[in-house]
């Protein structure tokens with residue numbers, strides 16, 4: 003087989019066989035196919051696409067490039083969730099303990115943040131002592147005993163994706179639905195959960211800018227999940243404004259604790275309940291409506307808070323944060339910005355809020371950057387709210403006043419206040435199953 007011929011076939015939209023795709027993935031992982039040839043093939047995929055069958059074969063070949071786990075030792079139906087990422091998206095921290103409190107099993111591997119979106123692992127690591135790199139036996143034991151456990155991606159899972167993603171990042175080939183689908187689904191399939199819920203976000207603060215693109219990606223991922231024999235469903239959700247009130251690692255954990263304690267109810271709590279309901283229903287626990295009622299009860303009764311504390315303790319973290327959130331890291335300085343005029347908030351550009359948080363030190367600009375866990379933004383007013391001139395709009399937390407004021411100016415420029423009240427967009431746009 004010649005890589006040259008396969009590049010040309012994909013470039014001409016001639017489908018590759020299963021054997022040819024497996025050969026490409028194996029050859030790239032072993033180093034026999036050099037980066038320049040793989041880059042050319044990735045670019046051909048980016049420009050011409052792959053068929054559904056080719057995408058499924060690519061996903062499975064990538065999955066099989068490393069270790070594949072079995073969740074059988076957990077002894078129950080396991081359910082995983084993936085979000086394509088967004089600003090203030092901390093739903094995993096809520097839905098995992100909510101689903102666990104309803105009897106579900108959620109073994110979850112999550113990522114670190116890079117660029118303007120945060121990573122679940124960084125949020126959890128802002129909890130003093132919380133360990134996200136556990137042995138697989140420990141991961142399974144905690145999931146079985148507590149019902150949920152969240153760890154960082156293991157080094158042995160899907161090495162093909164690590165190598166391919168690094169190349170895609172350098173060659174402008176991240177932005178391809180079959181490649182994103184294969185990258186995400188190979189990792190989900192290698193983890194081995196029985197059911198997979200995909201939260202595909204669209205809008206300013208998301209990978210997919212339009213609902214149409216989000217739907218194409220969601221349909222491709224559900225198709226691959228089904229071909230691989232998993233229960234798989236996708237929900238399309240809005241990411242035009244940040245999710246919830248807080249953005250930044252420890253600030254996001256603080257918001258999660260406030261919701262689990264029943265002190266706050268907002269778009270974040272509603273979306274987390276919806277996602278937990280879909281996860282429970284996928285794993286055979288009733289209709290989505292019945293599972294929503296179970297999830298709501300788990301949240302309102304404090305059972306989900308107990309699960310969050312139990313998971314934190316099991317992973318070495320300090321569970322006292324649920325009683326005394328002041329134990330979480332806090333930034334040295336803060337600055338509160340006020341509304342410059344009367345009106346209604348009609349938009350908050352989430353990508354810009356994410357970039358402001360990155361400048362504050364809440365995220366990474368390279369994989370070796372240090373994170374300031376206390377840095378970030380707390381919104382006090384949301385899209386659709388009426389505001390009066392001088393009313394506090396948001397508070398920025400950071401290392402210095404200079405950093406806080408600079409971030410505040412950037413965010414203020416990206417909050418639109420209008421005379422007309424905007425029509426609220428639904429959080430859940432569509433379900434694809």
Ligand code: URA
Pocket residue numbers: 167176181182183185186
């Ligand atoms: N997230 C992934 O894991 N892979 C992609 O290709 C894009 C987003």
